[in-house]
Amino acid sequence: MEMLQYDFMQRAFLAGILISIICPVIGTFVVLRRLSMIGDTLSHASLAGIAAGMLGGFYPIWGAIIFSVAAAIGIEKLRKSFAQYAELSISIVLSASIGLAVLMISLADSFNADLMSFLFGSIIAVTAIDIMVMAGISIFIITSVWLLYKELLYITFDEEGAALAGVPTDLLNIFFTVLTALTIVAAMRVVGILMISSMLVVPVAASMQISKSFKSTMINSVILGMLAVVFGLVASYYFNLAPGGTIVLFSVALLLLVIGTKRVILKNID
Amino acid sequence: MMKTPIIEAKDISFAYEGRNILDNTSLDIYPGDFMAIIGPNGSGKSTLMKICTGLIKPKQGNVVLFGKEINKFKEWGRLGYIPQKATSFNQDFPATVEEVVKSNLYSRIGLMGRVKKQHIQKVHEVLDMVGMLDFKDRLIGRLSGGQQQRVFIAKALVSSPEILFMDEPTTGIDANSEKDFYALMDELNKKGITIVMVTHDIGAVSKNISRVICLSRGKAHEHGCGIDESNLNELYGHEVAPLRHNH
Numbered sequence: 001m002e003m004l005q006y007d008f009m010q011r012a013f014l015a016g017i018l019i020s021i022i023c024p025v026i027g028t029f030v031v032l033r034r035l036s037m038i039g040d041t042l043s044h045a046s047l048a049g050i051a052a053g054m055l056g057g058f059y060p061i062w063g064a065i066i067f068s069v070a071a072a073i074g075i076e077k078l079r080k081s082f083a084q085y086a087e088l089s090i091s092i093v094l095s096a097s098i099g100l101a102v103l104m105i106s107l108a109d110s111f112n113a114d115l116m117s118f119l120f121g122s123i124i125a126v127t128a129i130d131i132m133v134m135a136g137i138s139i140f141i142i143t144s145v146w147l148l149y150k151e152l153l154y155i156t157f158d159e160e161g162a163a164l165a166g167v168p169t170d171l172l173n174i175f176f177t178v179l180t181a182l183t184i185v186a187a188m189r190v191v192g193i194l195m196i197s198s199m200l201v202v203p204v205a206a207s208m209q210i211s212k213s214f215k216s217t218m219i220n221s222v223i224l225g226m227l228a229v230v231f232g233l234v235a236s237y238y239f240n241l242a243p244g245g246t247i248v249l250f251s252v253a254l255l256l257l258v259i260g261t262k263r264v265i266l267k268n269i270d
Numbered sequence: 271m272m273k274t275p276i277i278e279a280k281d282i283s284f285a286y287e288g289r290n291i292l293d294n295t296s297l298d299i300y301p302g303d304f305m306a307i308i309g310p311n312g313s314g315k316s317t318l319m320k321i322c323t324g325l326i327k328p329k330q331g332n333v334v335l336f337g338k339e340i341n342k343f344k345e346w347g348r349l350g351y352i353p354q355k356a357t358s359f360n361q362d363f364p365a366t367v368e369e370v371v372k373s374n375l376y377s378r379i380g381l382m383g384r385v386k387k388q389h390i391q392k393v394h395e396v397l398d399m400v401g402m403l404d405f406k407d408r409l410i411g412r413l414s415g416g417q418q419q420r421v422f423i424a425k426a427l428v429s430s431p432e433i434l435f436m437d438e439p440t441t442g443i444d445a446n447s448e449k450d451f452y453a454l455m456d457e458l459n460k461k462g463i464t465i466v467m468v469t470h471d472i473g474a475v476s477k478n479i480s481r482v483i484c485l486s487r488g489k490a491h492e493h494g495c496g497i498d499e500s501n502l503n504e505l506y507g508h509e510v511a512p513l514r515h516n517h
Contacts (some may be wrong), residue, residue, distance in 0.1 A: 032363060147382045154373040157365060160353055164323055165377045165429065166346035212409065214365040 003017045003237045009199050011131050012123040012190060012191040012243070016229040018138040019199065024207070024221035025145055026183045027200035029176065031208070032156050038075065038177070039197030042184045044097035045071030051104030060118070061133055061185060066179040071097055109117035120131050121192030121244030123236060130189050141179055152176060153214060192244030193213045198251065205229065206255040209262050224254050273284050274337075276433060276464065279322055282331035285316065292328070295490045297483060299433065303461050304459045305479065309485035312505040316354060316437050318485065322466075322483040323351050323435055336432075337476045347377025350426030352419075354437035354468075361411035367421050368393060379427035396427040400454060415449025418467045423454065433464040452478050 002262040003009045030038060049067030053060030071093050078089035105115065117125040145152065155169055155176075163169045180200075187196050207221035232247030241247075275298035284292040284320040291314040299305060299322075307315045320326045322333060325342050333340040336348060365373075371393045375385060378392075383430045397403040405413065410421060418441065426434055448471075456478065457463050467479075484491045 015306050023360065034360075055278070125458055143436075150376060150383075150385065152379065153365070153369065153377060157363060157370065157373060158327065158359065161374070162376070164325060164349065164351050165374055166344070166348060167376050168381070176339060208362070212407070216368050217364045230363070 001066075005235070008124045008126065009233075009237060010043065010232055011126045011128070012129055013230075013263070014245075015126050015134055015190045015231050016196070016243075017226065019190055020203075020225040021222055021230040022138050022141045022183050022194075023187055023199040023224040024203045025179055025218060026141065027204045028207075028214075028218045028221055029152055029156050030180060030200050035090070036201050037087065038180055039200040040183045041050045041075065041090050041094040041186060042068045042177075043188060043193045044094060044101055046181070046185055046188060047118070048101035048104050050115065050193075051101055051108050054115065055104055055108035059129070060114075061130065061189075064154045064184065064185045064188065066187055067097075067100075069178050070178035072181040073174060076170075076177050080225050089245045105263060115191075116189060119193050120242045121188070121190050121195065121247075122234065123190070123243050126189050134186045134189070137182045141183060141186075144175070145177055148172070148175075170256055190243055191247055195244040195248045198223055198248045201224065202248070202251040202255055206251070206258045209255075224258075225251065227258055274439045275299055275334075276301050276336055277280075277322055278334040279318065279488065280331055280334070282318065282321055282328045282333070284317055284321065284326075284328050286317075292321075293486075293487075293489065294331070295485070296331075297322070298492055299466060301464055302414070302459070302462065303464050303466065303481055304455070304482060305354055305481040305486060307466065307468045308470065308472055310390055311418045312484040313487075314448045317483050319351075319435050319437055319466070319468055320488075323349055325351075347429035348432045350428075350429065350431035350434040352422050352434070352436045352439060354441070359410075363411055365410055366407050367397065367402060367413070370410050370421055370427050371397060373424045374428050393428055396424040397421075399427065400424045401450075405493040414447070414449070416452060419443060419447070420454070427458075430464065433466065434458065436465070438468055438470065440469065443452045 001082065004013070027039075030036060046064035046068040048061035048062040051063075052067065053063030057065070074096075075089050075093050078092055079086050082088045114125075150170055151162070151167050154165070154167055155172055159169055183200070184196050187199060191199050203221040203225035204217070206224050207217050209218050210216040228247050228251035229252040233243055235241060235246045235250070236243040277297075277299040279295070279297040282292050282297075283290070291312070295314070295318065297318065308317065309315050317326065321328050322335075323331070324335075324346075331488050335343045371422045372385060372389075374384075375389050375393070378452070379385065379389065394403055394406070397406055402417065402424060403419050405417065405421075410418060413421065423434075427500065440451060443451065455465055455467075481492065
């Protein structure tokens with residue numbers, strides 16, 4: 001393929017493949033724990049981190065990691081204070097993150113092309129350093145989920161039962177939210193901060209329509225996520241579109257296709 | 271020879287939103303007991319069970335599990351617990367029966383432990399014990415309430431517990447499933463598993479259970495294997511007419 005002759009497209013595809021694995025893997029737990037809003041919250045915290053990086057003159061991704069991990073820990077701490085209204089903790093941190101991001105951007109006076117590429121995603125903006133950071137984060141996330149799969153499944157399905165069995169639920173909840181924050185940081189270069197949340201949620205929503213177990217839900221969501229990323233990047237290259245938008249639109253199209261096909265099959269069976 | 275209790279809850283007090291739920295309540299559970307905890311709504315039955323399993327901390331008093339203070343107790347696999355709302359989980363959760371039961375292998379294999387062939391065999395063994403092995407690949411949400419309850423019992427049994435706590439286990443299941451449930455409980459109790467259940471099903475309690483604890487006004491009152499009905503009216507604070515079941 002002609003587009004793969006370009007270094008920037010090779011990097012974009014490499015980044016895209018990593019995103020299409022880690023987003024649905026983490027997204028499966030996020031969706032089933034009914035924490036879909038957490039993606040938006042942590043992505044806005046990472047935006048504040050990027051603005052901080054631009055303001056302080058350091059690699060913005062480090063800023064994004066620090067701010068989103070801090071927000072992740074903040075959500076978990078607040079969740080304890082609002083036990084009956086857990087979603088409040090997400091809303092509070094979201095408000096604080098947006099406020100902080102706006103403040104940092106105005107201080108840095110940095111509403112420039114670079115910031116726009118973080119907001120909407122960019123193919124050409126992915127650097128070799130970005131790829132190395134993304135690969136490191138992805139390896140860490142995949143290894144963590146592989147090692148803690150049964151514990152994460154347990155707290156997702158029955159947190160109280162997991163606590164009684166001796167699973168360190170408090171520690172795991174914080175660790176999982178940190179993994180979610182890292183996933184967002186790894187994916188935002190290509191997909192963009194404004195659309196990252198949908199990459200966590202939409203492939204999983206599509207997969208839940210057709211899967212017959214937890215494991216197959218995760219595997220099918222990775223396959224669907226990968227299809228959306230590949231189609232999205234190709235369309236983005238040929239039609240000069242923002243990759244985040246095209247990837248998300250392809251994943252929504254796949255969701256609609258899955259729902260439609262399932263309805264037709266069920267109708268024929270009836 | 272006197273039996274040693276496996277669980278001792280001593281002088282437990284607990285208050286919720288300023289109201290005393292438990293007031294210096296004590297409870298001993300002995301190996302092999304088949305115990306029912308009954309009492310009016312809000313009498314603290316579920317609270318006492320959760321305190322005994324370490325899920326909530328009492329305001330006062332202490333709990334000793336298998337001879338160890340609860341804060342030093344680590345062998346959580348020796349306890350099984352099926353909560354009141356076990357079957358009111360998200361019915362669209364995409365997990366199979368086998369995956370649900372496997373999740374409780376934690377107590378056997380610990381943090382980051384890998385599930386091996388012998389663990390899967392144990393999962394199949396407990397599913398067979400509760401009559402659900404043929405359903406192992408079905409999604410949990412596609413089963414009936416009675417079948418789901420059996421899966422949750424299997425999930426608790428996979429850690430080979432010595433005591434099984436159940437909070438209102440017969441709520442929301444039909445008469446046939448209830449009959450099967452008590453038959454299964456009898457079988458498990460005969461195999462040496464101590465069973466403690468919170469229930470409102472006073473009629474069934476007197477047929478199947480060896481010890482009955484009635485909680486009322488923050489205190490525990492013990493009955494034998496039958497219930498003195500004349501006492502119940504006073505303990506419940508209103509007239510109680512237990513329904514008799516044929517199982």
